[in-house]
Amino acid sequence: MIEHVKILCCRISWMKEYRSREERPFSYHSYIRDGNTPAEALNFRACDDNLFRGYVPVGDDKSGNYGKIAIERLGASKNAERTSPVVVVFCAPHEQNGGLRIVGFYPSATVLRKPEISELPDRTPITRVIADSAVLIPEAERHFAIPGRKEGGFGQSSLWYGLNEETPLRSDVLKYVQNQTALPGDQPSVIEYRRKRLHERWEGRANSRHLIHEKGYCCDACNYSISEADQPIWGSGFELHHLLPWADLNEGDERALNASDFAVLCSTCHRAIHRSLYVSDVATFRTKVLAKRGF
Numbered sequence: 001m002i003e004h005v006k007i008l009c010c011r012i013s014w015m016k017e018y019r020s021r022e023e024r025p026f027s028y029h030s031y032i033r034d035g036n037t038p039a040e041a042l043n044f045r046a047c048d049d050n051l052f053r054g055y056v057p058v059g060d061d062k063s064g065n066y067g068k069i070a071i072e073r074l075g076a077s078k079n080a081e082r083t084s085p086v087v088v089v090f091c092a093p094h095e096q097n098g099g100l101r102i103v104g105f106y107p108s109a110t111v112l113r114k115p116e117i118s119e120l121p122d123r124t125p126i127t128r129v130i131a132d133s134a135v136l137i138p139e140a141e142r143h144f145a146i147p148g149r150k151e152g153g154f155g156q157s158s159l160w161y162g163l164n165e166e167t168p169l170r171s172d173v174l175k176y177v178q179n180q181t182a183l184p185g186d187q188p189s190v191i192e193y194r195r196k197r198l199h200e201r202w203e204g205r206a207n208s209r210h211l212i213h214e215k216g217y218c219c220d221a222c223n224y225s226i227s228e229a230d231q232p233i234w235g236s237g238f239e240l241h242h243l244l245p246w247a248d249l250n251e252g253d254e255r256a257l258n259a260s261d262f263a264v265l266c267s268t269c270h271r272a273i274h275r276s277l278y279v280s281d282v283a284t285f286r287t288k289v290l291a292k293r294g295f
Helices: 168-181 210-215 228-237 267-274 282-288
Strands: 006-011 052-054 082-093 100-117 126-131 191-193 238-242 254-256 262-266
Touching: 006 100, 006 168, 052 100, 082 126, 082 168, 100 168, 210 238, 210 262, 228 238, 238 267, 262 267, 267 282
Parallel strands: 006 082
Antiparallel strands: 052 126, 082 100, 100 126, 191 254, 238 262
């Protein structure tokens, strides 16, 4: 039962996709600030064998003095080299707002006491956890905060075992994991839900992108557009942005949405509007934010 499963909470660098060594990371660690590529850069990219091999800093890994994970704190015997199943929760510092946010997780992983080292191009160079499935939270939806040391959470270490105690935070994290992995993948229409701490994200789902075809490949904010001939190459740069506020829904409510409930934004404007004060007002975002940048 997931209620009794062990949880390993891991602090890594903030990245958007964790699928490329070329992606820009954000971290407070001097090693990353000095321009080095974090080993967790491929944490959410499946390997050729369809497994996810993840990394979290332990000890002085960067100099080759690989530390060990105390897997006995996850229920393993002192002689064991690995333990499973473990919910591995990856957290990272938010660059604008500060604090740690859940960026993704492995719902059922094997945690290694000593790392596996690899030089294969599709693999994390230092593997500490292995899983057959992974959930990456979209960057704009990373709202679940994990406390710091003063609030009884993360200390100096990149690993935190505190979620194995029966606390309200443990219960909330497990509910979050269950709800995220249970999102329907074949919903026939665009449905919007509201819960206490979670909502389903439909903007990027493939089966809702037909709304972009209906509205046209033109950004409602900056007016960037492409021709029909360019859609196979550049069409993925346009995204749906929901306009209806979540606060209008009661817990458990649902409603079908149509094209008028969404704006079409280019990926740059979509990221920016979620960080502005005008998330539900594209016209004001255009005049108050984009105008300052010369759009």
